[in-house]
Amino acid sequence: MADASTVTIRTRKFMTNRLLQRKQMVIEIIHPNLANLSKADVSQKLGKLFKSEPDLVFPFGFRTQFGGGRSTGFALIYDSMEAAMKFEPKFRLVRQKLATTEQKSRKQRRDAKNRRKKLRGTAKDKKKVKKQK
Structure with a gap:
């Protein structure tokens, strides 16, 4: 079985959104003979790629291509934690454990x-x- 080093992340439709203080992009993950990467791993790799903290990277909306080996999703990289807390929906903040919900x-x-x-x-x-x- 292949290891995680064979995983490739490409970005498409990159846009710097000054109004919402973030970079937004479609990401394409190529992972032959592997299950999909976790969102935490994707955050780590994108944070390294764009010289940002992994806490400010919000990957979501992944779809795996039929047959596996390739997935596409969306990612937002905020300029600061304040911007992330202000503009990011609450459910995504909860997913990244930056907010809590009262159940x-x-x-x-x-x-x-x-x-x-x-x-x-x-x-x-x-x-x-x-x-x-």
Whole structure:
């Protein structure tokens, strides 16, 4: 079996997005005879390639080509941690353990869902906002 040194990462459609303080790109990973790389490994390699910290690299959306050996995905490399915290969606921050979610009990979530079902239209959103305050 091949080792990890045979893995090649190429970038396509590279763009520097000054407004969101990040570099964004499509990445192509060629990994013959190997399973796909973990996102942590991809972050390490892209961080080294673009002279950035691995914490600021957010790879996501990977699809493996049929038959294996090649995967494509998307990556964002932020200029600073502040920019990442400001612009990155919360679920991706949670995936990289930069944020936490408060997990309510199943019973509480179910009760809130059933209360919302009794309301109509935008009242559901108002009820949600009222709960959060």
